[in-house]
Amino acid sequence: MARHETLRVAVIGTGKMGADHVRRIQEVTSGARVSAVVDVDAERAKAVAARVDGCTAHTDPAAAMAAADVDAVLIASPGPAHEAALLAALERDLPVLCEKPLTPDTASALRVMEAEQRLGHRRVQVGFMRRYDAEYQRLKALLQTGQLGRPLLLHNRHRNVASPPGWTSEMLINDSVVHEMDVTRWLLDQEITSVTVLRPTPSANAPDAVQDPQFVVFETDGGVVVDVEIFVNCGFGYQVQAEMVCERGTARVGDGHALVTNMAGRWGGTIAQDFVERFADAYDREVQAWVDATRRGEVTGPGVWDGYAVAAVCEAGVRSLEDGGRVPVELVERPPLYRVSRARG
Numbered sequence: 001m002a003r004h005e006t007l008r009v010a011v012i013g014t015g016k017m018g019a020d021h022v023r024r025i026q027e028v029t030s031g032a033r034v035s036a037v038v039d040v041d042a043e044r045a046k047a048v049a050a051r052v053d054g055c056t057a058h059t060d061p062a063a064a065m066a067a068a069d070v071d072a073v074l075i076a077s078p079g080p081a082h083e084a085a086l087l088a089a090l091e092r093d094l095p096v097l098c099e100k101p102l103t104p105d106t107a108s109a110l111r112v113m114e115a116e117q118r119l120g121h122r123r124v125q126v127g128f129m130r131r132y133d134a135e136y137q138r139l140k141a142l143l144q145t146g147q148l149g150r151p152l153l154l155h156n157r158h159r160n161v162a163s164p165p166g167w168t169s170e171m172l173i174n175d176s177v178v179h180e181m182d183v184t185r186w187l188l189d190q191e192i193t194s195v196t197v198l199r200p201t202p203s204a205n206a207p208d209a210v211q212d213p214q215f216v217v218f219e220t221d222g223g224v225v226v227d228v229e230i231f232v233n234c235g236f237g238y239q240v241q242a243e244m245v246c247e248r249g250t251a252r253v254g255d256g257h258a259l260v261t262n263m264a265g266r267w268g269g270t271i272a273q274d275f276v277e278r279f280a281d282a283y284d285r286e287v288q289a290w291v292d293a294t295r296r297g298e299v300t301g302p303g304v305w306d307g308y309a310v311a312a313v314c315e316a317g318v319r320s321l322e323d324g325g326r327v328p329v330e331l332v333e334r335p336p337l338y339r340v341s342r343a344r345g
């Protein structure tokens with residue numbers, strides 16, 4: 001596509017995230033429009049396409065990518081379907097924004113990495129949207145000034161109201177803590193070297209056989225120790241909080257104090273109920289940044305290396321969940337194509 005032209009995007013998967021991204025591209029993002037949607041559920045794809053002028057509905061991602069009016073792809077199908085869509089997009093050298101996870105395991109992530117390396121340039125951004133959240137961005141900027149000194153510890157809390165049907169203990173690691181893995185690596189500019197998962201007595205509100213909450217500990221190659229409380233059936237709200245403890249002070253995000261009320265002898269505020277509400281601005285900024293970079297022919301966000309590194313931490317986490325032991329994270333050598341991105345935003 002020429003630089004001045006509107007980016008025509010095919011959105012693959014029109015469930016909760018995909019439908020929200022279609023709305024976002026059409027109503028919030030500048031410089032892009034949705035030209036095709038894909039879902040294995042044909043009726044769902046048709047219903048979403050019907051809301052967008054000139055948008056076609058498909059059931060096969062590869063067929064949509066072959067259409068003449070598709071310049072780029074946003075993948076929002078479930079994780080196990082990502083590899084096939086990514087490989088089809090890379091085959092056509094199409095730019096991609098792929099919702100997390102890149103793929104569900106390291107073997108498939110490495111196949112995607114090989115395909116991108118064969119192209120010789122980066123094409124894929126992974127949807128680790130917390131990097132675009134204003135509070136996380138302020139925290140990163142503060143750390144980069146050096147005012148707080150060297151980071152020593154990072155405490156995280158990640159709470160969801162209730163887990164969707166079919167949720168398993170492993171999904172707390174692979175679908176939820178995956179975000180803390182990414183922000184840990186990004187905030188610290190360090191790799192995670194081991195994972196330990198501790199298993200408190202499960203909440204009575206957790207579905208049968210689901211280990212919820214979990215307490216996860218990462219160690220990094222810079223000597224930082226990171227803990228994550230993941231609790232996906234907390235019942236009261238959606239909370240994502242992080243506190244970095246450094247040599248000369250601490251910095252915390254996610255307290256949600258945008259509006260505090262005082263009334264009838266009490267003070268308080270409201271708690272977001274899900275990620276679509278809490279991270280609305282982050283998703284908007286993420287998609288806009290992807291569109292802008294894509295129109296310039298660049299990839300500026302988290303990429304395939306980040307998706308692969310996080311998949312390796314997930315695999316170690318799931319092994320630790322089985323026996324509570326400390327499991328080392330094994331990474332392949334970072335290929336030259338991905339060496340610059342470690343320093344980037």
Ligand code: NAD
Nearest residue numbers: 013014015016017018039040041076077078079081099100
């Ligand atoms: P969802 O189940 O609501 O929607 C998935 C849709 O994909 C469904 O409509 C399903 O029919 C369709 N689908 C299944 N297989 C497909 C295939 N092979 N090709 C095309 N469509 C297919 O799921 P969701 O909650 O929207 O999650 C989608 C993705 O977004 C997942 O990767 C998930 O991890 C990610 N996600 C990210 C965030 C975030 O905060 N960044 C939040 C939630 C979900």
Ligand code: ISE
Nearest residue numbers: 100160175176177179232275
């Ligand atoms: C979901 O898939 C997400 O990515 C959300 O950001 C996370 O908070 C939630 O736990 C996951 O299920």
